[in-house]
Amino acid sequence: MTTVMCMKLACMTECTRQGIACMLTRTVPYATVPSFQKQDLNRTMDLGLAEDHFSRPVGSFVASDIEQLKLAIEECKKLILELPEHSERQKDTVVKLIHLRLKLQELKDPEEDEPNLRILLEHRFSKEKSKSVKQTCDKCSTIIWGLIQTWYTCTGCYYRCHSKCMNLITKPCVRSKVSHQSEYELSICPEIGLDRQDYRCAECRTPISLRGVPSEARQCDYTGQYYCSTCHWNDTAIVPARVIHNWEFEPRKVCRSSMRYLALMLSRPVLRLKEINPLLFNFVEELVEIRKLRQDILLMKPYFITCKEAMEARLLLQLQDRQHFVENDDMYSLQDLIDISSGRLSCSLTEIHTTFAKHIKLDCERCQAKGFVCELCKEGDILFPFDSHTSVCHDCSAVFHRDCYYDNSTTCPRCARMTERKQDDISDVKEA
Structure with a gap:
């Protein structure tokens, strides 16, 4: 039954509102329903599942409307458990349960009067206009239903969340960390152990353990610390320390905040390899x-x-x-x-x-015209300091053939002239 519900939920994500409404009109003729199921079907009709009795009217819903929806959802859950598994009636009821939940979410998450820009913990959240439902809220880890839910994206670190989740955010914008601390962790997975973390998530402080009770502990290969499943989604990224020390580019599992930090730091020249x-x-x-x-x-x-x-x-x-x-x-x-x-x-x-x-x-x-002629052999083409067969004097920047420069036992001719000229100037000053 869980598999069927997941399949229906995935199907719902690809439908438009009109498509959802069309799905919800599917019914099995009453005459074809066995007698032992007719009582359940009548109860379903009473719940308002056969028709869309919860379409949003003009004006606002009152608290009683939300309570009625909650009661209908609970009754629908019971009906799903009572109906024969994998039956058409059960499948249709699952779809209608999803519809009722979406209606309830629509009431709890009204779109009116939502500002286009909100600033919180150095995030600059911009209201999204996309109706895609393939995004996931970074706060509650659930799907963002773009058709009916208001959601925001931080223009700095691309943190996404529902409008209703914004006041629960505790993570500051990662871009501010990039601006204030443009340095990588250069130790390979510097693990400190769960005991040093007091068996809590390094970010949200949720209790965690390696056994998954009460929540699974997931290690970030970049920081070496452990995080809960809400803060660590098993995303992968190339870890700078492994590249610099081992020349290894295999992506490793990192937490969400590390993933964003590494993405923002990717093009910043902060590594002095030598x-x-x-x-x-x-x-x-x-x-x-x-x-x-x-x-x-x-x-x-x-x-x-x-x-x-x-x-x-x-x-x-x-x-x-x-x-x-x-x-x-x-x-x-x-x-x-x-x-x-x-x-x-x-x-x-x-x-x-x-x-x-x-x-x-x-x-x-x-x-x-800014090229050089080798003063040691006075032959060959015009030379430039970036030619592969040349050498440059470190003192005066004159350019010579590499073979001529290293075979010559005397000093650089240009340096010698400059030294001689300086000595002449000193002599002239003394005579004067």
Whole structure:
């Protein structure tokens, strides 16, 4: 019987109000009902199940209407248990029970005078206009019946809830945590144990246990703490600590608040890999490749910010989704690491690198004029600091062929000239 009720409930979620009303008009001819069921059918008719006696009239319902609905629902439950299992009459009665419950919910959750924007615990709740019934309330964990219920979504963390559940919310907006604390937990599942949590949910403080009595304890792989089934829906997410320390991208089960926090932090460049785990570059070749491309792009940036054509073409905006790539070469977001692992970032960044190099070396005469000639061999093409076969002097930024630079035992010619000029200026000052 439970399976039948669930099947009918799932069917109801895909119907419009007109469809529901149509379903509710299904009846079995009285003559075909066995004599032992006629008494039950008469009682059903008395409850107002054969016709829609609870359609909302003009004006407001009074308390007696709600009480009548509650009595009708209880009688309908009893009738379902008494009717033969899997019979058509039982199925129809289950559908009508759902209809009565929806009518009761409609009375308890009126839509009139609901504000379009509500602010609570740093959430900015916006009233939803969607009539979809496939959403779930994050507070009570039940379905949001969009056809008849008012519901809200936080524009910051996308927390969804019924209008009637808003005053029961205790979780502050996760986006505020992202703004105030943009740091990941970098220990892998730092479990502290249920006893340290006083055998209560880490968030709502509901009593929990591993045996499921009174409520099942579910561990969040990100925080390491235990949560109840209302705060932990077995959602999965990639955990930053496992990526940084193990280069592991398998999604793990996390609680609802951790899932939202990780989703909002996904594109924020807060991971300095060379400080957290510098050995990672020794074992992940793709990271070394990406680091070299990022270093080259930083060397190209001065050409673009002084080139009128590059500014007009907005070349640097090709990296607007990863703005940190034109600011430094050592900060990464979790999304960067995910894309590196999948190979997507290497392909896109290589393409951008090729476009930038083409502009500097081939398309723009002004950028070409800023190239270097190797002063050690004075041969070859014009050199640029981002070329793979070049080396750059750390003191004066002059560019040389890599082989010439490391084979030459003397100092950098440009540095030598600058030192000699400085000494001449000092001598002139002394003579004066």
